[in-house]
Structures are given as structure tokens and as C-alpha cells.
Amino acid sequence: MYLLSSVNEGLSSLEMSICTGCCATLDYVVTYVFKNLMKRKLTAASGSEETSPILRIVDLHPEVLQQMLSTIMNIIMFEDCRNQWSMSRPLLGLILLAEKHFEQLRDSVIRMQPADRQRAMDVCFQSLMDGVERTLLPKNRDRFTQNLSVFRRDVNNSMKETPVVVLTVGSPVRLLVHAADVLSDTVDIISASDAMS
Numbered sequence: 001m002y003l004l005s006s007v008n009e010g011l012s013s014l015e016m017s018i019c020t021g022c023c024a025t026l027d028y029v030v031t032y033v034f035k036n037l038m039k040r041k042l043t044a045a046s047g048s049e050e051t052s053p054i055l056r057i058v059d060l061h062p063e064v065l066q067q068m069l070s071t072i073m074n075i076i077m078f079e080d081c082r083n084q085w086s087m088s089r090p091l092l093g094l095i096l097l098a099e100k101h102f103e104q105l106r107d108s109v110i111r112m113q114p115a116d117r118q119r120a121m122d123v124c125f126q127s128l129m130d131g132v133e134r135t136l137l138p139k140n141r142d143r144f145t146q147n148l149s150v151f152r153r154d155v156n157n158s159m160k161e162t163p164v165v166v167l168t169v170g171s172p173v174r175l176l177v178h179a180a181d182v183l184s185d186t187v188d189i190i191s192a193s194d195a196m197s
Contacts, residue, residue, distance in 0.1 A: 004029070004057075004064050011071050016083060023086035026068060030093035031136055033058055033065075037097070058097075066101040069094040073105055076148065077155050084152065088145040093136055095129075117158060124154045 007029075010022030036055055051059075058065060072091050075081050095102045106125045113121045128151040132144045 004068070008064075008068050008071055011068065011087075012075065020083050020086045023083065023090055026090040027093065029054065030065070030090045030097065034093050034097060034136055062098065062101075065094055066098050069098050069101060070105060073102075076152055077109070078159075081152070084148065085145060088148045089141065091148070092132070092141055092144045096134055096136070113158075120158050121155070124151055124158065127151060127154070 003025075007022045007026050010018050011026070013019045013022070033054060036052060040051065040055065069091070072087050072094065076084065076087060076091070081087060110118050110121045110125070128147050129144075130147060132147065133140050
């Protein structure tokens with residue numbers, strides 16, 4: 001657990017080498033978990049079920065991977081992400097491991113948009129997974145990385161056209177995970193023209 005929480009903190013590091021190392025570590029862990037979960041599904045049918053310690057941790061604490069998914073999505077969408085390729089590697093595995101949580105994040109982000117921009121944001125999320133299969137094969141990862149570049153560009157363009165959201169408390173991850181709570185209590189919305197002055 002400590003290793004995973006340390007990796008999660010390192011994802012937000014301003015030091016490029018720390019962030020890149022954490023992405024590589026997370027990619028290794030996520031790939032291991034994904035492959036072993038697929039094996040476990042196959043062996044469960046045959047009756048033999050052996051669970052590794054990391055799979056037990058993921059089973060008991062799914063919020064750990066969900067938090068990392070939220071962290072990476074927040075960085076990709078709302079921050080100046082300078083190592084997008086490194087972040088894309090574990091992100092696909094996290095999405096595949098926590099699909100319901102990813103859907104909740106997507107829905108929260110779409111609902112946060114003004115009504116006239118919600119459809120465009122929905123299209124951005126659809127294009128992110130366009131042509132991506134439920135595997136972590138290199139070709140599929142490369143496809144996802146290409147989609148992520150387009151997704152980030154389109155989201156940033158969309159954000160330029162909508163009001164700027166400034167959080168007054170909590171981390172940006174809380175915005176994605178608990179959008180309704182944050183929006184009702186602690187978010188100031190400033191128009192883009194006010195932000196520039």
C-alpha cells in the first residue's frame with residue numbers, strides 16, 4: 001500500500017524524472033495486475049484459484065487504483081502535462097481495471113461543462129477510446145497514446161472556450177471524484193476574460 005500511495009504522490013511531482021519513474025512503476029504494477037486478473041478469470045473456470053498479494057490488495061482496496069486514475073486524468077486534462085507519453089502507459093491499464101470509475105469521472109467532467117459544451121466533451125471522451133481494445137498489447141497501447149494526444153488537444157481547446165474553474169479547497173482529484181460536492185460548496189467560476197485581467 002505504501003508503495004502505491006508513494007507512486008500516486010510522485011505522479012504529481014514537478015520533477016520530470018520523479019514523475020516519469022512513477023509512471024513506469026505504475027505501468028509495471030498495472031500491467032502485472034491486469035495480466036494476472038485475466039489469468040485468474042481463466043483459472044477460475046477450471047477451479048484452481050491462487051491469488052498473489054498485489055491482487056489481494058487491489059481486491060480489498062480498489063480505491064487505490066481509482067485514485068491514481070483520477071490523478072492522471074486530472075493532470076492530462078487540467079494541468080501542463082509535459083510527459084504525456086509516460087502517463088499514457090499506465091492510464092490505459094487503469095481505465096481497463098477501473099472501467100466503472102472511469103465512466104463516473106467522464107460523466108462528472110461532462111456535467112461540469114456548460115450545457116452547450118457537454119456534447120463536445122462527450123465526443124472527446126468517445127474519441128479517447130476509439131479503436132482501443134481491452135488488451136495491453138503494444139499496438140493497442142500505441143493507438144491509445146495517439147488517441148490521448150488528440151483528446152488532450154481537444155479538451156484544452158474546449159476549455160479555452162468555456163469559463164475557467166478555480167478550486168478554492170481540496171485537490172483537483174476531488175473535483176473529478178466528488179464533482180457535485182465541490183461544485184455546490186467550494187468552486188468559484190471566473191469567466192475567461194476576468195481570468196486574463
